Amino acid sequence: MRPATEAELAQIIRDATGPLVVRGGGTRTIGQCDGTVLHTGGLSGVELYEPGALTLVARAGTPLAEVEALLAKENQRLPFEVPDMRGLLGRRGESTLGGVVAANASGPRRVQVGACRDSMIGVRFVDGRGSVIKNGGRVMKNVTGYDLVKLLAGSWGTLGVITEVSFKLLPLPEAGATLILSGLSDAQAVAAMSAALGSPFEVSGAAHWPGQGTFLRIEGFSASVAYRADRLRAHLAAYGVAEVEPGTARWAAIRDVAPFHARTGDVWRLSVKPSDAPGLAARMGAEAVLYDWGGGLIWALVAPGNDLRARLGAFAGHASRVRGDAKGAFQPEPAGVAALTAGLRAQFDPRRILNTGLMGA
Amino acid sequence: MEMPKPNAMIVSAKSRIVARLRKLLPADAVIEDEAETRAYECDALTAYRCPPLAVVLPRTTAEVSAVLRLCHEENVPVVPRGSGTSLAGGALPTADCVVLGVSRMNGVIETDYDNRYIRVQSGRTNLSVTGAVESDGFFYAPDPSSQLACAIAGNIAMNSGGAHCLKYGVTINNLLGVTLVQMDGTVLEIGGPFMDPGGLDLLGVICGSEGQLGVVTEATLRILPKPEGARPVLIGFDSNEVAGACVSDIIKAGVLPVAIEFMDRPCIEATEAFAKAGYPMCEALLIVEVEGSPAEIDEQLGVIKQIARRHNPVELREAEDEDQAKRIWLGRKSAFGAMGQINDYMCLDGTIPVSSLPYVLRRIAEMSKDIGLDVANVFHAGDGNMHPLILFDANKPGDLERCETLGADILKLCVEVGGCLTGEHGVGIEKRDLMNVQFAPDDLEAQLRVKDVFDPKWLLNPAKVFPLASTASRRAV
Numbered sequence A: 001m002r003p004a005t006e007a008e009l010a011q012i013i014r015d016a017t018g019p020l021v022v023r024g025g026g027t028r029t030i031g032q033c034d035g036t037v038l039h040t041g042g043l044s045g046v047e048l049y050e051p052g053a054l055t056l057v058a059r060a061g062t063p064l065a066e067v068e069a070l071l072a073k074e075n076q077r078l079p080f081e082v083p084d085m086r087g088l089l090g091r092r093g094e095s096t097l098g099g100v101v102a103a104n105a106s107g108p109r110r111v112q113v114g115a116c117r118d119s120m121i122g123v124r125f126v127d128g129r130g131s132v133i134k135n136g137g138r139v140m141k142n143v144t145g146y147d148l149v150k151l152l153a154g155s156w157g158t159l160g161v162i163t164e165v166s167f168k169l170l171p172l173p174e175a176g177a178t179l180i181l182s183g184l185s186d187a188q189a190v191a192a193m194s195a196a197l198g199s200p201f202e203v204s205g206a207a208h209w210p211g212q213g214t215f216l217r218i219e220g221f222s223a224s225v226a227y228r229a230d231r232l233r234a235h236l237a238a239y240g241v242a243e244v245e246p247g248t249a250r251w252a253a254i255r256d257v258a259p260f261h262a263r264t265g266d267v268w269r270l271s272v273k274p275s276d277a278p279g280l281a282a283r284m285g286a287e288a289v290l291y292d293w294g295g296g297l298i299w300a301l302v303a304p305g306n307d308l309r310a311r312l313g314a315f316a317g318h319a320s321r322v323r324g325d326a327k328g329a330f331q332p333e334p335a336g337v338a339a340l341t342a343g344l345r346a347q348f349d350p351r352r353i354l355n356t357g358l359m360g361a
Numbered sequence B: 001m002e003m004p005k006p007n008a009m010i011v012s013a014k015s016r017i018v019a020r021l022r023k024l025l026p027a028d029a030v031i032e033d034e035a036e037t038r039a040y041e042c043d044a045l046t047a048y049r050c051p052p053l054a055v056v057l058p059r060t061t062a063e064v065s066a067v068l069r070l071c072h073e074e075n076v077p078v079v080p081r082g083s084g085t086s087l088a089g090g091a092l093p094t095a096d097c098v099v100l101g102v103s104r105m106n107g108v109i110e111t112d113y114d115n116r117y118i119r120v121q122s123g124r125t126n127l128s129v130t131g132a133v134e135s136d137g138f139f140y141a142p143d144p145s146s147q148l149a150c151a152i153a154g155n156i157a158m159n160s161g162g163a164h165c166l167k168y169g170v171t172i173n174n175l176l177g178v179t180l181v182q183m184d185g186t187v188l189e190i191g192g193p194f195m196d197p198g199g200l201d202l203l204g205v206i207c208g209s210e211g212q213l214g215v216v217t218e219a220t221l222r223i224l225p226k227p228e229g230a231r232p233v234l235i236g237f238d239s240n241e242v243a244g245a246c247v248s249d250i251i252k253a254g255v256l257p258v259a260i261e262f263m264d265r266p267c268i269e270a271t272e273a274f275a276k277a278g279y280p281m282c283e284a285l286l287i288v289e290v291e292g293s294p295a296e297i298d299e300q301l302g303v304i305k306q307i308a309r310r311h312n313p314v315e316l317r318e319a320e321d322e323d324q325a326k327r328i329w330l331g332r333k334s335a336f337g338a339m340g341q342i343n344d345y346m347c348l349d350g351t352i353p354v355s356s357l358p359y360v361l362r363r364i365a366e367m368s369k370d371i372g373l374d375v376a377n378v379f380h381a382g383d384g385n386m387h388p389l390i391l392f393d394a395n396k397p398g399d400l401e402r403c404e405t406l407g408a409d410i411l412k413l414c415v416e417v418g419g420c421l422t423g424e425h426g427v428g429i430e431k432r433d434l435m436n437v438q439f440a441p442d443d444l445e446a447q448l449r450v451k452d453v454f455d456p457k458w459l460l461n462p463a464k465v466f467p468l469a470s471t472a473s474r475r476a477v
Helices: A006-015 A064-073 A097-102 A148-152 A186-197 A222-235 A251-255 A274-283 A308-312 A335-348 B008-012 B014-024 B034-040 B061-074 B126-136 B152-158 B202-206 B240-252 B265-275 B294-310 B322-342 B354-371 B399-416 B432-438 B441-454 B468-475
Strands: A020-023 A036-039 A046-050 A055-059 A120-127 A132-136 A160-168 A175-181 A203-209 A213-220 A243-246 A266-272 A288-292 A297-302 A317-323 B054-056 B078-081 B098-101 B108-112 B117-121 B175-181 B187-191 B215-222 B230-237 B259-264 B284-291 B315-318 B344-347 B375-380 B388-392
Touching: A006 A120, A006 A132, A006 A160, A046 A064, A055 A064, A064 A097, A097 A160, A120 A148, A132 A148, A132 A160, A132 B441, A148 B202, A148 B441, A175 A186, A175 A222, A186 A203, A186 A213, A186 A222, A186 A274, A186 A288, A203 A251, A213 A222, A213 A251, A222 A243, A222 B294, A251 A288, A266 A274, A274 A288, A274 A297, A274 A308, A308 A317, A335 B187, A335 B202, A335 B441, B008 B014, B014 B054, B014 B061, B034 B054, B034 B098, B061 B078, B061 B098, B061 B175, B061 B215, B078 B152, B108 B126, B117 B126, B126 B152, B152 B215, B175 B202, B187 B202, B230 B240, B230 B294, B230 B322, B240 B259, B240 B284, B240 B294, B240 B354, B259 B265, B259 B322, B265 B322, B265 B375, B284 B294, B284 B322, B294 B315, B322 B344, B322 B375, B322 B388, B344 B399, B354 B375, B354 B399, B388 B399, B399 B432, B432 B441, B432 B468, B441 B468
Parallel strands: A020 A036, B054 B098, B078 B098
Antiparallel strands: A046 A055, A055 A160, A120 A132, A120 A160, A175 A213, A175 A243, A203 A213, A203 A288, A266 A297, A266 A317, A288 A297, B108 B117, B117 B215, B175 B187, B175 B215, B230 B284, B230 B315, B259 B284, B259 B375, B344 B388, B375 B388
């Protein structure tokens, strides 16, 4: 099914007699759910773009690439650096805004500007009852009523089918540079990234690719980038002499987890306290790891059947299996939190027809 | 302002309820004497007052849990309170409620510079969070005007902003986790010292829920390294429209100031008379602040000044030293106090798309003239968060009512141009009855259902945020 309007979508959901699988571009879905596929691609198009107000409103089925091209013409961008998951997950198709939001997909710039959900200022969606609901709007600051915008971000289509999203944007920087430290152990690398992120030099990316180097990104006006790169280099002298590479081209590979593309095996994504990261990584028995977010995000390539949650036991954070057995992709929640999640799903989708099976239930 | 009729059964059971509370808490943590509960009869929206049944001031999460469990069992409404600085009546009690104040829970639990967070008890004041880390070069970014007094608990409840959120975001963008005590006494850990931990974003909906989903007793907050420096520039214009256009051009140019503040003539005049900051007398004034090293600041201010000059400013003044920077901010920071000196005022908080600034300011001036009450405007222009101050005389019969009418009309105007009722103060009781202007019934129903999940008996701060009629059947349960 491929509704062309929000009203048509609402009717489909009201009339549904069985489970629905909500599908944008299908480029970043994880987990397993069965049912009639409901494509959102018909709900496409930018409804409002005001460069002077740094605001974009678009329908959820709008291709990400179309939006990125439109913003680039005005020297602006979505702040949170959306990862392209096709290479990692072996998918084709065109990522849509709705899918980006449903997955709360955020790249390396997360450490500086926040996640996808932090740039979201409004949402429209159709819940499992078939009601059209709006929350937030198109303004930067809004505390009117409960923030369902955040609740819908990262909800993987389990509370409703997102039909429209509003973002605040950022200007494209004039220039960028990447500092590269070599030969650091994972623990040294995380310490160096912490030192960088704790400095006033506005680091917009901090990643460690074992064997390849430790990377720190700076963006802004040209003179300012040169100045901060220089100061940051001095600030990190204890970790070696950093090479300064002009530009930021290499960050796409980190964002998209390119090191794992050509390799087989399961891929896990862990959100952790950065200083815990090297210790956790050492216990994973992973074939390869990639650290982003200053160590707060670990991508791990492991042999199939190696259940990292069982292996690591309790730790501060969260682990998803993004590639491999779809069952158990999402981490089970503690009982009290799980009860709230179940309660919210029962309220928004009382017939349990939306993406049943995702997010652990 | 209508409040629900207090439950007579609860009021008549006061002595028994208080006796049960006393068994749970130390003697000094339960207040029932009428003279003493008066201190809690209102928040910063002082036009509305009501002493509560009792006040409790717990010191630990366990005590909060015990109090809530008891109130849940007795069906007693609970009004959580941080420092009581809400401008929206978020902490206004009812005669049948227990006020749960977190002010005694104000400690720092953990500071972690490597991972850039601080864990505090929620009664800690906003400014003292920065106070705990600034000697090590860090700060907590959200900076509401009341930051000297307001508590983190209230900041989380209202998702507070501040002058610098153009760059650093509001509370939710700087909050990593909370300890939440549910109305039935259940204690939950939501989030923690890590980012985006999967699962539904409960933290995102708890923040800004105005104390209706649970009581936050501890919070993990993101702290940031202090910038190398900051410098403001003051730009005066001979019309609001031109100032508004200048704001839009600055944003478009790719500079990201930490703050763009706007004051109009009535506000400049009042502030000047009060604080003598040396502001130029003009129709509109912008304060734009940027951060970085001296050279970076020069570069950014260079771009901003170039844009400003295209709009023919009547004044363009850059701070040359710390003292001049302070003087530029002095007037802005004294604006509310200055207005308070000359009048009673009501401070609104609607947010509008930046592009609608000139139109909205013109309409406010017309509406102000029609109703015969002056309005001064001072606000965060970079993000469209207006703060019209309606001046009135509380002792003059009919003035408060006219002020409320004008306030409602201005907020309706904000919604009409694509904005919202409140950008950072919250709905509380003040804007409760206007929610229908911004939201359709289904939009509101979806929010009520969230409360149904967290607080099925509707006992937490029940008479706030939503129009009373829309919650009556739920509150009756």
